[in-house]
């Protein structure tokens with residue numbers, strides 16, 4: 001399956017397994033298990049979403065949004081719970097207005113979950129780490 005390296009964004013092809021003890025990026029050699037949200041822009045968004053065989057959950061946020069700031073640490077923590085199972089992505093809608101418009105983001109934070117490049121789920125409002133875990137588990 002194809003996964004995008006959270007460090008250098010290159011696409012890795014790895015065998016699909018229940019769990020992984022070790023998996024390193026073929027390009028930058030960093031661990032693919034060391035997951036953290038990656039910030040995407042208009043220029044790399046499609047490439048990352050289309051080249052991920054695992055679900056991609058996108059947090060559309062903005063620096064001026066209080067609930068977004070509240071959710072940010074929860075999103076970062078939740079990302080560590082799904083190494084090679086789900087990819088956590090952030091889009092700053094203030095900088096990436098084109099992406100916000102393209103997905104019709106009216107309120108933030110809005111979460112959209114993509115699988116095989118298709119939108120499967122969206123919801124607005126800040127979530128706790130537990131709520132994020134439950135949401136992502138539905139799509140694994």
Ligand SMILES: [Zn+2]
Pocket residue numbers: 005006007008009010025026027028029030
């Ligand atoms: Zn890498």
